[in-house]
Structure formats: C-alpha cells, structure tokens
Amino acid sequence: MDLLRLLQTIDRRFIYALLLLAVSAPFFLSIRIPVPISPQTQALYNAIEALPPNSFVLLGADWSAGSRGENRPQTEALMRHLMKRKLRFALLCFDPQAATLTETMAKRLQSEYGVQEGVNWVNWGYKVDLENFLKALVLNVPQTVSADINGTPVANLPVMQGIQTARDIRMILDVTPSETFKAYIQFVQGTYKIPMGLAPTSVMAPEAFNYLDSGQLIGMINGLQGAIEYEQKVGYVGQATRAGLSSSFAHLLIISLILLGNLAMLLQRRQRARLLEGRR
Amino acid sequence: MTWFSPWLSAHLPTLLVWIGAICTLGLYSVLYRENRLYRLFEHIFLGLATGYLVAQTWTDVLLPKWWVPMWDKGQWVYIFALVAGLFYYFIYSRRHNWLARLMIGFFLGVASGRTFQAFVNDTWPQIPTSFKPVVPHPALRDATGKVVAKAVTWPDAINNILFLVILLCVMSYFFFSFEQKNAVLRRSAQWGRWLLMFAFGAIFGQTIMARLALLIDRVDYLLNDFGPAIGGPVVMFAVLMVLAALVLFLALRPGAREREPGEEP
Numbered sequence: 001m002d003l004l005r006l007l008q009t010i011d012r013r014f015i016y017a018l019l020l021l022a023v024s025a026p027f028f029l030s031i032r033i034p035v036p037i038s039p040q041t042q043a044l045y046n047a048i049e050a051l052p053p054n055s056f057v058l059l060g061a062d063w064s065a066g067s068r069g070e071n072r073p074q075t076e077a078l079m080r081h082l083m084k085r086k087l088r089f090a091l092l093c094f095d096p097q098a099a100t101l102t103e104t105m106a107k108r109l110q111s112e113y114g115v116q117e118g119v120n121w122v123n124w125g126y127k128v129d130l131e132n133f134l135k136a137l138v139l140n141v142p143q144t145v146s147a148d149i150n151g152t153p154v155a156n157l158p159v160m161q162g163i164q165t166a167r168d169i170r171m172i173l174d175v176t177p178s179e180t181f182k183a184y185i186q187f188v189q190g191t192y193k194i195p196m197g198l199a200p201t202s203v204m205a206p207e208a209f210n211y212l213d214s215g216q217l218i219g220m221i222n223g224l225q226g227a228i229e230y231e232q233k234v235g236y237v238g239q240a241t242r243a244g245l246s247s248s249f250a251h252l253l254i255i256s257l258i259l260l261g262n263l264a265m266l267l268q269r270r271q272r273a274r275l276l277e278g279r280r
Numbered sequence: 281m282t283w284f285s286p287w288l289s290a291h292l293p294t295l296l297v298w299i300g301a302i303c304t305l306g307l308y309s310v311l312y313r314e315n316r317l318y319r320l321f322e323h324i325f326l327g328l329a330t331g332y333l334v335a336q337t338w339t340d341v342l343l344p345k346w347w348v349p350m351w352d353k354g355q356w357v358y359i360f361a362l363v364a365g366l367f368y369y370f371i372y373s374r375r376h377n378w379l380a381r382l383m384i385g386f387f388l389g390v391a392s393g394r395t396f397q398a399f400v401n402d403t404w405p406q407i408p409t410s411f412k413p414v415v416p417h418p419a420l421r422d423a424t425g426k427v428v429a430k431a432v433t434w435p436d437a438i439n440n441i442l443f444l445v446i447l448l449c450v451m452s453y454f455f456f457s458f459e460q461k462n463a464v465l466r467r468s469a470q471w472g473r474w475l476l477m478f479a480f481g482a483i484f485g486q487t488i489m490a491r492l493a494l495l496i497d498r499v500d501y502l503l504n505d506f507g508p509a510i511g512g513p514v515v516m517f518a519v520l521m522v523l524a525a526l527v528l529f530l531a532l533r534p535g536a537r538e539r540e541p542g543e544e545p
Contacts, residue, residue, distance in 0.1 A: 013531040016311045017524040023492075023499045024517055064329075069497030070490060096336035097329075126340040131394060147344060182402060190401025202490040206483045214409040223486070224493040243496045250492045 004271065007264035015257065022253045026245035033248055040212055041229040044197040044219025047171065048081055055170035056163055057082055057089040060184060064097035067177035067201050073227035073240035074199035075175045076105055081234050083113035083120070088159050090145075091123040094133075094180055099126040099149060118152070122159045125149035130180060134187040138166040167192050175199040181208065185216050199226065294509055301506035304498050305523075312527045410447060412440035446475050 037045075051057070059078065063071035079102075082089045091106065093099040103123050115121060124145045127133050136144040141163050142155040154160045162168060166188050174181045174196070181198050189196040195218045198208055202223030211217040221230050224247060227240035288295075306321035350358035364383060371380040413429075416437045420429040432440075452465055453472030460466045499520075507516035 011531055013312060013527055017528050019495070020499070020520060020524050023496055024503060024520055027500065027503050027513065028517070067494070069493040069495075072497075096333050096340070099336070099340065126336050128337065128341050131398075132390075135394070149340070151344070183398075186398035186401045190397075190405070202486040202493065203483075205486055206479070210406055214406040216405055223489055224496070225489070239497075239500065243493070243500060246496045246499070247489075247492060250496070251489070254488065254492075 004264045004268040008261055008268070010257075010261075018253060019250060022249040023246045026249050027242070029245060031245060032241075033245060035225075035228050035232060035244065037229045037233065038222065038226070040220040040222065041226050041233065042219070044221060045081070045230065045233045047195055047197060047218045048078075048085065048087070051085070051087055051170055053086060055087050056159075056168060057087050057171045057173060058092060058169050058188075059089045059102075060092050060094070060172065060174035060176065060180065061098040061102045062094045062174065062176040062178065062180040063101075064095045065101070068101075069243075070201045070224050070227065071175050071177060071199070072101070072105075073224065073231065073238055073243075074221050075102060076109070076238055077221070077227055077230040077234055077240070078173055078175065078197075078199065079106060079109060080113070080236065081230075083109060083115050084234065086113075086115065086120065089121050090159070091121070091125075093124075093126050094128070094130045096126045099123065103149060118148075119158045122154065122157055123149040124154070130183045131187060134183055138188055138191050141165060141168070166194065169194055172196040173199065177201040177204060179204070179207075181211075181217075185211060189216060197221075297506045297509050301502055301509075304502060308498075312530065410443075412443055413437070414441050414444065450475055 048057075059075075059082070061071075061075055063075075079089075091099075091102045093102065106121055106123065107117070110116060110121070117123075125148060127145075133144065142153075142160065145154045147153050148157065169188075172184055172189055172194055174184050176198075177200070181196075181200065184196060188194060196216065197219045198211075198217050199221040200208055200223070202225070205220065205222045205226075208217060208220055212220055221227055224240055224243060227238075228244045231238045231241050303321050303324070306317050307325070309315055310318040346358055346361060349355040367379045367383045369380070370376045370378075413432045414437055416432050416434050417429075419427050419431040422428050449468045449472040451472070452460075452468040453476065455465070455469070460469055502520065503513040503516050507513035510516060510519070
C-alpha cells in the first residue's frame with residue numbers, strides 16, 4: 001500500500017490512540033495558552049456585574065452526567081460569580097441528576113465565599129413539565145415551587161423574601177445541553193423582558209446566536225471554550241482552564257488529520273490523472 | 281453485618297472512584313470494537329439513569345405534590361389526576377378508546393394554546409431586530425438629548441449589509457411555493473444553499489468541540505480523580521498508554537485489519 005493510500009485509510013483505532021495521547025499528555029504540561037474573551041462571554045459577565053446587590057437570580061441547571069464535561073465548569077463559573085457578588089440565587093432543575101449535582105457543587109463552594117443555603121441560595125430541586133411549570137412560576141413563585149430540595153417551604157426561607165412573581169427575578173441563567181432555554185424565553189423572559197444569559201454545550205450554541213442578535217439573550221458561555229473564558233473573568237483556575245490545553249492539542253490533531261487526508265486524496269487524484277494521460 | 285457499615289463509610293470515596301474508572305474504561309472499550317463488556321456497562325448506565333429518574337420523580341414530584349396532599353391532607357380531589365392518567369390506557373380498548381382520545385384532545389388543546397404565546401415571545405422579537413441600519417450615521421438624539429438610535433460606524437454598516445444579504449439569500453432558498461424561474465431568485469437561492477452549508481459546517485465543528493470536551497472530562501477524571509488511588513496521575517497516564525498500545529497491537533496484527541466499506545471479505 002503506498003503512502004497516499006495509507007494516509008486515507010488509517011485504522012480508526014490508531015487515530016483514537018493519538019487522540020488519547022493528545023488529550024492526556026497536556027495535563028502534565030504547565031503551558032497556558034492565552035485565551036481572548038469573546039464578546040458574548042464578556043457581555044454576560046458585565047450583566048451580572050451590573051446587577052444591584054442582593055438581586056435574585058434564577059439559575060436553571062438542566063444537565064446530567066452525560067454533558068458534565070462542558071456544563072459542570074459552566075455552572076461552577078456562574079455559581080462562583082453569583083456567590084462572589086453575594087447575589088441571591090435559586091437552582092431550578094428539569095433533569096433529575098442536575099438537582100443532586102448542583103446541590104453538591106453549591107455546598108462545596110459556599111464556605112469559600114461565606115454564603116449560606118437558605119439565606120443566599122436555595123435549591124428548588126427537580127421539577128417536571130418544563131413549560132407548564134414555567135408558566136405557573138411567572139404568576140406565583142412560592143406557590144409553584146412550594147418546597148425546596150430539603151422539603152422546607154420556600155416561603156419561609158430568607159433567600160426568598162420579596163419574591164412573589166417572576167417580575168421579582170432580576171436575571172435568568174440557564175446551563176443546558178438541550179433546548180430548555182427556549183422554554184425560558186417563551187414563557188418567562190419574553191413575558192416580563194427579564195435579562196437572560198445562557199450556557200449551552202458547544203453543539204447547541206449555534207442555535208442560540210439568533211437570540212443573542214435579537215437581544216433576547218444578553219450573553220452566552222459557549223461550551224468549554226466559554227467556560228475557560230468565564231473562569232478567567234471570575235479569576236480562578238478550574239476544570240475548564242485545566243482542560244484548555246488538552247482541547248487545543250486535540251483540535252490541532254484533528255485539523256492536521258483532516259488536512260493530511262485531503263491532501264493525500266488530492267495528490268492521489270493527480271497521480272491517477274497523470275497515469276491515465278500517460279496511457280493515452 | 282455490623283462491620284459492613286463502618287467499612288463502607290470509610291472506603292466509600294475510594295470505592296466510588298474505582299467504580300467510576302472501571303465503568304469509564306468499560307464503556308470506552310467499544311472504541312476497539314463492539315464487545316460484551318461494553319454492552320454490560322451500557323446497560324448498567326441506562327438502568328441506573330432510568331431508575332434514578334423514576335425514584336427522583338416519585339420523591340421530588342409525585343410524593344410532595346400529589347400523594348401527601350391526597351393521602352395525608354385529605355385533598356381527595358387529587359385522585360382525579362390518577363383517573364385522568366389511567367384514561368390513556370383505554371387506547372388499547374377498541375370499545376372505550378374514546379376515553380383516551382378525550383385526554384389526548386384535552387392536552388393537545390393545552391399545548392396548542394401554549395404554542396401561541398411561545399411563538400410570540402420566541403420568534404417575533406427576531407423580526408424587528410432583522411431590520412438593521414445599513415447607512416453609517418452618528419448617534420441620534422431626541423429633543424431632551426436622550427439617545428434614540430445608537431451610532432452606526434462603517435464596520436457596523438458592512439456587517440449589517442452582510443447580515444441582510446445572507447438573510448435574504450437563505451430565505452429565498454426556502455421559496456418552494458412556486459418554481460424559481462427568475463434568474464436573480466435562482467442565483468440567490470443557490471447562494472442561500474451555499475451559505476447554509478457554511479452554517480452546517482460551523483455547527484459540525486461545534487459538535488466535534490462538544491464531544492472532545494466530554495472525552496477530556498473523562499480523561500481528567502481518570503488522571504486526577506482516579507489516578508491518586510493507584511499511585512498518582514503519572515501511573516494512570518502510563519496505564520492509559522499501555523492500554524492504547526495493546527489496542528493498537530490487537531488492531532494492527534496481521535489478519536485483524538478492519539475491512540473498508542464495500543470491501544469483500
């Protein structure tokens with residue numbers, strides 16, 4: 001088999017092995033590639049910075065273990081920013097795993113920022129029927145949520161003081177690997193024009209750019225790359241920043257392989273054309 | 281069994297990272313080829329996720345929202361939720377399936393009504409924001425000096441013209457109601473198709489990025505969470521490299537080469 005043909009028929013397992021090396025080796029390197037902050041990440045950061053102290057933010061977390069690689073660092077970056085600014089926030093999950101995953105995260109971070117469950121943040125827990133729940137939430141928050149994840153009536157919690165309808169929510173944030181953000185736009189953001197930020201997985205991000213352009217979204221954390229940028233803005237080295245170099249190496253490898261495969265194909269075509277010409 | 285509980289609480293963190301690592305490696309074994317180990321872990325994962333969903337739906341939703349009010353607080357009217365839900369099963373009865381249709385019709389009505397609001401809040405705001413200024417101008421102010429229209433610079437104007445051209449080309453591609461005989465329309469539709477291809481390419485690139493992020497998370501877990509349990513991240517890195525070498529050896533040994541699509545056995 002000649003080299004040009006070999007380059008187009010590399011065994012996929014050889015590529016997997018190379019990818020594994022490209023992803024794992026950078027964890028042992030101390031190089032940091034500078035990451036410019038994208039406008040949409042900067043816009044979201046600025047919007048949270050501009051919120052008045054003690055504002056109430058709704059942090060939707062609709063992800064599970066399957067999209068942990070992107071959604072966990074996004075959630076952590078947003079949660080750290082909210083805690084750092086001492087803004088009140090409620091976690092709302094339409095995925096059963098998210099309720100537990102975000103609860104663990106918030107409990108881990110709260111002592112670092114001197115905030116307290118029930119006073120600065122609350123976990124409304126796992127809820128079903130996304131659209132009808134949000135429609136009801138707009139009209140009456142305490143009645144719709146009724147109790148937090150621990151079974152405490154939310155109306156009795158200090159964090160919920162002054163929160164009656166969706167009008168009292170100053171900002172909505174949704175961390176999601178799916179289209180749940182559209183339901184927030186359709187039934188909450190659109191109704192009272194509440195500023196809304198989004199943290200989707202990279203695969204979902206292209207669909208969100210329309211909403212950014214129209215102003216329905218004020219900013220966005222685009223996948224792992226966005227999480228790296230946001231970690232920089234908040235000022236800590238987290239899971240996303242640690243993964244940054246691996247991501248760059250893996251992308252470089254894939255781009256190189258695509259170029260190499262296509263180059264080999266073009267050269268082989270030219271070789272065949274010459275052979276045919278020679279025979280004529 | 282009195283010894284088990286203290287032992288479990290003492291060893292639980294270690295046990296969990298071991299289970300996580302074994303499951304991760306078991307699931308990734310499919311990269312070599314389809315195998316029983318992969319199938320086993322796939323079924324465990326699906327079973328766990330489904331079981332978790334059912335348990336969480338009961339404890340977080342049905343118990344506090346339905347069972348406790350009905351059973352403990354005597355709000356018997358909640359029983360109708362169960363009755364209405366059970367109506368769906370009449371779909372299997374030829375004689376009484378109208379009862380199922382009743383419920384389906386009711387919920388279709390609810391969903392249709394909701395769609396009106398959804399459309400208004402979702403799509404309408406995007407229509408006026410598509411009308412973008414294409415002529416550069418300074419900021420426009422009213423009599424009180426308040427800015428009513430932001431300044432448009434030359435780069436903004438070029439960007440907006442590009443946006444409008446792309447919008448019109450892509451929209452013209454979707455004129456299916458009549459035959460596109462007009463040369464201008466035909467050309468813009470062709471451009472629209474190409475522009476859509478660019479968008480799909482970008483989406484595909486983003487998809488690769490998302491999948492890589494998931495792989496990186498698992499490798500991070502194996503190196504930095506599980507690694508310390510077997511002597512450190514470097515040891516785990518060595519284990520991963522040995523496993524990769526083994527897979528390569530098995531894959532590339534004579535006679536083990538995968539057939540190309542369409543190649544005869």
